[in-house]
Amino acid sequence: MASPVSSQFVNAALSHNNPSALSYTDPDQKWIIRDHLLSLLQEFPCFKPVTDTFIHDDGTTVNLLNASGSLKVSRAPQPVLLTIWLHENYPFSAPIVLLSLNPCNPVLPHHPFVDPSGTITSPYLQTWQYPHSNLSELLHNLALLLGHHYPFSPSGSTFSTRAHPSLMSKREAIDRLVAALHYDMVALQSEVEEEIEGLSVLQAELFERNDIATNLLLGLEHESMSLKAVVREAAEEGDMLMNWLRANDLNSVHEVEEAFEAVDENSKQVLHHSAEDHAIDDVMYALDKALEKGVVTFREYIKQGSMQNIRG
Secondary structure, eight states: OOOHHHHHHHHHHHHOOSTTOOSOOOHHHHHHHHHHHHHHHHHOTTOEEEEEEEEOTTSOEEEEEEEEEEEOOTTOSSOEEEEEEOOTTTTTSOOEEEEOOBTTBOOOTTOSSBOTTOBBOOHHHHTOOTTTOOHHHHHHHHHHHHHHSOSSSSOOSSOSSOOOGGGSOHHHHHHHHHHHHHHHHHHHHHHHHHHHHHHHHHHHHHHHHHHHHHHHHHHHHHHHHHHHHHHHHHHHHHHHHHHHHHHTTTTOSSOGGGGSOOSSHHHHHHHHHHHHHHHHHHHHHHHHHHHHHTSSOHHHHHHHHHHHHHHO
């Protein structure tokens, strides 16, 4: 039996009908809550019943019963402090179990059953189903679960001792499987995050390469346009040259120099003398080469050179 003080407190809390009464409205529900809570207090006398205001994640405020106390867990350096809130829809909704946190010793990171805020999400709670589930069995399960996975340092991340599978209950096997899957998921998440980081770096590098390639293409397009402009200019000049050649009769028997006309008499004389000078230079160059090769004698070279000078 639970202590008389605890029994009286629970009975009084459930019988109040004033505005500050608890949020349990159904009489049958209240009897089930009384039965489950007194059974818990009988098996775990270190827990005490309390009434208080509970705020849900959506901001809803309700008045609920809770049981707070220290739970001894196997193979743990010290017990853990828990508060078990009985949901307003209890027993058809699972209770809300919170771990009392110590700022100097936070919950271990990546714990499979306790989040950083201290909320416990064990398989027993996740598969809660009345009438097969109750508060006493929940605490027995948590004692084993938190013994295998102590939420504070120092603690191993896995079971400290492993029982033979044939000696484990179905509930223990489920707890172990959930923990193993949780650690695998954490490891996989770490690998995925690392891979995503690597892909992000690669993406940035590809963007940089794309910018470089785009700039190169723009440069090539600009150069191509410049070359096309040069080709057009060359084609236009070629057309002009062809027109000029047709206009000046490319097949004419006259000398090429005749295609160039002097504008006046003085220009004609300058052009004529320039042609004579070039002709004499050509003859002297030919004589020099002939003398070097021995085709003409030195006397003949002097004679021809004198004649060219006289003509010049």
